[in-house]
Amino acid sequence: MNDLKKLAKAHAHDRILLFIIALLTGVMVIGQAYLFVAAVDRIFLQKYSFLEVLPVLLVLLAVMIARAGLTYWSGRTGVQMASKVKRDFRQSLLNKYSRNPIQASFQGQSGQKVSVILDAVDEIDSYFSQYVPQVIQTSVVPLMIIGTAFYHHIYTGIIMLITAPFIPAFMIIIGLKTKKKSEEQMDEMAAFSGRFLDILQGLTTLKFFGRAKQQHEAIRESSLNFRDATMEVLKIAFISSLSLEFISMLSIGIIALEVGIRLIVFESISFFTAFFVLVLAPEFYNSLRDLGSAFHTGRGSMGAAKKVSEELTETEQVVEWGDTPFRYTDKPPVIELKEAGFRYKEEGFALKGISAVLSSNQQIAIVGRSGAGKTTLLHLIAGLIGPTEGIIEVDGRSLFSYEEAGWFEQLSYISQHPYLFAGTLSDNIAIGTNEAATRYEIERAAEKAGIQELVESLEAGLDTAIGEGGRGLSGGEKQRVALARAFLKKPSVILFDEPTTGLDLHTERILQASIEALAKNSTVITVAHRLHTIRNADQILFLENGKLIAQGSHEELLAGNQEYRNMVASHRGGIAQ
Amino acid sequence: MNHLKLVIKEIMTEKKDVFLSVLFGFLAGITAIALFGSSGYLVSKAAFAPPLYTLAFLIAGLKLMGFARALSCYGERYFSHRATFTMLSNIRVSFFEKLEPLAPRIFQKYRSGDLLARIVGDVESLQNFFLRVFYPPIILLLVFLSTIFFVAFYSWWIAFILFAGLILTGLVIPAWFARRQKKLDSRIRESRAELSTDVTEFLYGFLDLKIYQKLQGKKQRLHDTSNRYIAEQEREGKTAMFNHSINSMVSFTVSWFVLAVGAYFVTAEQLDGVFLAMLVMISLTMFENALPMAVLPGHLEDNRRAAKRLYSVVDEESEPNTIIEKKLPAGQALSLAFQEATFTFPGEDRPALKEVSVDLPAGSKTAIVGPSGSGKSTLMQLLLGVIRPDKGKILADGVNLSEVEQENLWAKINVVLQENHFFYGTIRENLLIADGALTDKDMEAALERVELDHFSLDDAVFEKAENLSGGERQRLAVARAMLKGERLWLLDEPVSSVDVLTEKTIYEHIFSLAKKDTLVLISHRLTGLENMDKIIVMEQGEVVEAGSFKELMEKQGYFYEMKQIEKNVLM
Numbered sequence A: 001m002n003d004l005k006k007l008a009k010a011h012a013h014d015r016i017l018l019f020i021i022a023l024l025t026g027v028m029v030i031g032q033a034y035l036f037v038a039a040v041d042r043i044f045l046q047k048y049s050f051l052e053v054l055p056v057l058l059v060l061l062a063v064m065i066a067r068a069g070l071t072y073w074s075g076r077t078g079v080q081m082a083s084k085v086k087r088d089f090r091q092s093l094l095n096k097y098s099r100n101p102i103q104a105s106f107q108g109q110s111g112q113k114v115s116v117i118l119d120a121v122d123e124i125d126s127y128f129s130q131y132v133p134q135v136i137q138t139s140v141v142p143l144m145i146i147g148t149a150f151y152h153h154i155y156t157g158i159i160m161l162i163t164a165p166f167i168p169a170f171m172i173i174i175g176l177k178t179k180k181k182s183e184e185q186m187d188e189m190a191a192f193s194g195r196f197l198d199i200l201q202g203l204t205t206l207k208f209f210g211r212a213k214q215q216h217e218a219i220r221e222s223s224l225n226f227r228d229a230t231m232e233v234l235k236i237a238f239i240s241s242l243s244l245e246f247i248s249m250l251s252i253g254i255i256a257l258e259v260g261i262r263l264i265v266f267e268s269i270s271f272f273t274a275f276f277v278l279v280l281a282p283e284f285y286n287s288l289r290d291l292g293s294a295f296h297t298g299r300g301s302m303g304a305a306k307k308v309s310e311e312l313t314e315t316e317q318v319v320e321w322g323d324t325p326f327r328y329t330d331k332p333p334v335i336e337l338k339e340a341g342f343r344y345k346e347e348g349f350a351l352k353g354i355s356a357v358l359s360s361n362q363q364i365a366i367v368g369r370s371g372a373g374k375t376t377l378l379h380l381i382a383g384l385i386g387p388t389e390g391i392i393e394v395d396g397r398s399l400f401s402y403e404e405a406g407w408f409e410q411l412s413y414i415s416q417h418p419y420l421f422a423g424t425l426s427d428n429i430a431i432g433t434n435e436a437a438t439r440y441e442i443e444r445a446a447e448k449a450g451i452q453e454l455v456e457s458l459e460a461g462l463d464t465a466i467g468e469g470g471r472g473l474s475g476g477e478k479q480r481v482a483l484a485r486a487f488l489k490k491p492s493v494i495l496f497d498e499p500t501t502g503l504d505l506h507t508e509r510i511l512q513a514s515i516e517a518l519a520k521n522s523t524v525i526t527v528a529h530r531l532h533t534i535r536n537a538d539q540i541l542f543l544e545n546g547k548l549i550a551q552g553s554h555e556e557l558l559a560g561n562q563e564y565r566n567m568v569a570s571h572r573g574g575i576a577q
Numbered sequence B: 001m002n003h004l005k006l007v008i009k010e011i012m013t014e015k016k017d018v019f020l021s022v023l024f025g026f027l028a029g030i031t032a033i034a035l036f037g038s039s040g041y042l043v044s045k046a047a048f049a050p051p052l053y054t055l056a057f058l059i060a061g062l063k064l065m066g067f068a069r070a071l072s073c074y075g076e077r078y079f080s081h082r083a084t085f086t087m088l089s090n091i092r093v094s095f096f097e098k099l100e101p102l103a104p105r106i107f108q109k110y111r112s113g114d115l116l117a118r119i120v121g122d123v124e125s126l127q128n129f130f131l132r133v134f135y136p137p138i139i140l141l142l143v144f145l146s147t148i149f150f151v152a153f154y155s156w157w158i159a160f161i162l163f164a165g166l167i168l169t170g171l172v173i174p175a176w177f178a179r180r181q182k183k184l185d186s187r188i189r190e191s192r193a194e195l196s197t198d199v200t201e202f203l204y205g206f207l208d209l210k211i212y213q214k215l216q217g218k219k220q221r222l223h224d225t226s227n228r229y230i231a232e233q234e235r236e237g238k239t240a241m242f243n244h245s246i247n248s249m250v251s252f253t254v255s256w257f258v259l260a261v262g263a264y265f266v267t268a269e270q271l272d273g274v275f276l277a278m279l280v281m282i283s284l285t286m287f288e289n290a291l292p293m294a295v296l297p298g299h300l301e302d303n304r305r306a307a308k309r310l311y312s313v314v315d316e317e318s319e320p321n322t323i324i325e326k327k328l329p330a331g332q333a334l335s336l337a338f339q340e341a342t343f344t345f346p347g348e349d350r351p352a353l354k355e356v357s358v359d360l361p362a363g364s365k366t367a368i369v370g371p372s373g374s375g376k377s378t379l380m381q382l383l384l385g386v387i388r389p390d391k392g393k394i395l396a397d398g399v400n401l402s403e404v405e406q407e408n409l410w411a412k413i414n415v416v417l418q419e420n421h422f423f424y425g426t427i428r429e430n431l432l433i434a435d436g437a438l439t440d441k442d443m444e445a446a447l448e449r450v451e452l453d454h455f456s457l458d459d460a461v462f463e464k465a466e467n468l469s470g471g472e473r474q475r476l477a478v479a480r481a482m483l484k485g486e487r488l489w490l491l492d493e494p495v496s497s498v499d500v501l502t503e504k505t506i507y508e509h510i511f512s513l514a515k516k517d518t519l520v521l522i523s524h525r526l527t528g529l530e531n532m533d534k535i536i537v538m539e540q541g542e543v544v545e546a547g548s549f550k551e552l553m554e555k556q557g558y559f560y561e562m563k564q565i566e567k568n569v570l571m
């Protein structure tokens, strides 16, 4: 995937077509020069009558039109080839990003990724739409011209043969730098996108801290950096065409001089031949020069392609799932953690040696101070991250021996910061299940989540657009919309990460009832800060600093754990002043 | 077209570069014509074996022109591109400058991926405006007219043909292409924006998509969007190729006519045969300048759309600038007051706040409680001046907030929102937002207060602080607000995801720091409100009760009832 040259080779069909077009173009170029010179010669020197040259002129017209037609055909073929390649590249990128484990998905800036998917892939276009057709064109047409020159006037041929290699040599020297510079340019572009998107998300925060104006500077700087990076690339391109121009100018001059001297001083060639090679010479060098600029664009594309393939080759430890079907039974599965642990990085926070049996149909509460690892533990149980030590078993087999889709089908997980997608309320709830949900079911779910009142107050009801570009909701309302997702399907395992933060007691009671109803047929694992949620749990897992320091029922923990007693006591305290 | 005017205005700020690009463009065009014309003349002349010195003279002239042409080309490219990219950068900055005041409202109208597409893709596409739309016609006109003027010395007829060619390639054909382009209704800009929007959402909502097993479906949709975009690009590319070929076909044909008519005149002895080759060469070279006209309509249409997409975001909502230059006193606690303030969100029937009247004396501590959706955060937004009441007034230190300069107001507030944003970078960078002059010691002390001292200032913060736990994010936001050190605190559930023990310590710190300051706290937990000066109870956009803890409990109203519920669940 990473080698554009190889990719271009893969499109053999198009290349053959381009080759044929190039051959035909060569014929037209030479034919055009020939007929043009012939017409001038006949009229100017041989004094033919107008009617006698008319046939030559008509053929010339046909040749010129055919040449334009061939240009179109060749360009069209290139454009099609470019489309195919871009499609493949973007497909691979999307595949890669969608397979990313969640840890990797948090890395880097979203704007940068967007830039790679959009801009870098678009940048590859010109390699196929311009460079490849031009390379084929240039490997055919100049050869044909040189052949013709040799045939008509050997010295011109020799001069062409000697001067021509300077052009590719120059191109290569300059082109080498281009690739690096355009990589830098792509980087600047991605950096700009990344920064802009981040600033956009945090614009409100920035304003309140009086930093928004400063961001103008940041954007300006970032944008000017991008301009400078672009100008760097372009300057090379311009210098390269300037030098190519000089070389071809010089060469054409030498040819003209040689022909002129022979024509006048030695009178050893005819006007026809002299004029003919003089018309051909610019065509010859133009073709080489066009290759020069196409080469430049091509190198630019290679820079972009490198960026894309770097993104593609970055390996992530993907969580590997097995293929045992996860069967739905009336009884929720038993989940067992055996010395399970997870660490994010070499050092820093780690969840260590968690052993617990989460029996079928139990209500389990995970408690602990902020940063103790509760969310991490939920991720682990959900199979979103693979344990770096120990194992997790579900119904006696490793969780990861099951089919991924089957497991998630049986699972509901309302995360701590659920994302609301741009779409209607109903869409946002329906995302909770893979089956088509009926309107009635969605309404019921909304009711269980306690947003019925809100829905009723809205003119468009469940069809109100929310999320980005839609109606704003209060913090608690957002939370409840996300919760409604869980009430849509009947999962056997439900994970809630602080489902009732930011909700008032009244709303919370509605939810509590709904959750209890769900719990009749499933295992409910809740991360909770509120005492009353904790108290009703069958089993409490008490985490501290990544370790499971106690487990059992509320009474057991009250009796046996000082930390726990402290926590309960402070629940009754509250804000001190 | 209107929006393109704004782009032209931006271009015109780079006057010098614009002038230089036109100048060099003209020189490049005219020297090329002179070069090829004289080379045609040269060979023809040579056929008559003229004295060698004329030839030498001509060849030297040719070389000179060749170099002049190459250099002019370079100059033209350099200056035109520099002008273009400076312009793009200016457009980006001014877009952002206009966008900034519209936040946060703007997000209810546009999605961030879309805005990203506008500032990157649409702006980028405007580079063609100067390079391929704005100045090529100027150069075309200059070069053609001067060449035609020159040719007219040799043959009026040929000059006329060339003029007809100018009209054809410079006017008739572009007009025809423009019509075709309109019909084509290219949606390239829109489809690019769609892809950008969808990819952004895909990345932002990744965790939820993964949990709900929607990644595959979403990916498929992205493929489809991408393919639509590529199909649009392909259509554009092919149209451009087609236009290009038609244009060169016409140019060739015109040159052919020059040759045919020239040939006729030579045979009719109305034109000296020596000039025939020259005239044809001139014609062929001259029409190279008409090539850009082929792609001009396509770019023009594309730029028109891009400019519209860009400027329509920012120009529709410019608030009437009433007197908003008053400043609040610095360094003192402010009093706040709502006087029958009513607010309705745009497009809503129901007001989010109804005739709210409360007084918060300077230095007082107020709690706002009430069910979810009752309007607490809206009240806070009014205090922050990001929304303005439809009716009634909000006063800070007796000054109507609508007349206070927003930046001045924000500079006086330590704010923790219900959802806080953190930037990709380090903890230090995120804290420095509060005050650029903070020392590491200050910041470390603040981290310690919110029990985040196990983090070092250099620790990485991922995008949206995804590598921090929910409670850690809230605590970082509190630390940031503390570091700002102003005398008015607006806290919207600052510790809702923090465990009670940590909550207690943090509140202790906040209240000791804010001892003499005005503080407004939105909270769901009713425990510990005993010490607040005032509790405001909200329901459905109205203040149903207000008073001290004791007063409210004695009143046995709404608050009392909530308190009873809490007691029941706690005991």
Ligand SMILES: Nc1ncnc2c1ncn2[C@@H]1O[C@H](COP(=O)(O)OP(=O)(O)OP(=O)(O)O)[C@@H](O)[C@H]1O
Residues within 6 Å of the ligand: A103, A106, A344, A345, A348, A349, A368, A369, A370, A371, A372, A373, A374, A375, A376, A377, A416, B466, B467, B468, B469, B470, B471, B472, B497, B498, B499
């Ligand atoms: N992606 C990550 N990379 C590195 N460290 C992380 C990452 N996610 C979380 N952490 C760290 O792991 C620790 C535990 O985080 P976790 O989210 O599990 O806490 P928590 O118990 O859910 O806390 P809270 O109640 O505040 O949500 C925290 O110190 C956090 O900084």
Ligand SMILES: Nc1ncnc2c1ncn2[C@@H]1O[C@H](COP(=O)(O)OP(=O)(O)OP(=O)(O)O)[C@@H](O)[C@H]1O
Residues within 6 Å of the ligand: A471, A472, A473, A474, A475, A476, A477, A502, B108, B345, B346, B348, B352, B370, B371, B372, B373, B374, B375, B376, B377, B378, B379, B418
């Ligand atoms: N941008 C908006 N456009 C329209 N309506 C909105 C918008 N933001 C909030 N609302 C509505 O205004 C009402 C008050 O919202 P607000 O955010 O003030 O509630 P809140 O009291 O802070 O609730 P919570 O405790 O859930 O945060 C809610 O009914 C909400 O749906």
Ligand SMILES: [Mg+2]
Residues within 6 Å of the ligand: A374, A375, A376, A416, A497, B469, B470, B471
């Ligand atoms: Mg958490």
Ligand SMILES: [Mg+2]
Residues within 6 Å of the ligand: A474, A475, A476, B376, B377, B378, B418, B492
């Ligand atoms: Mg709120």
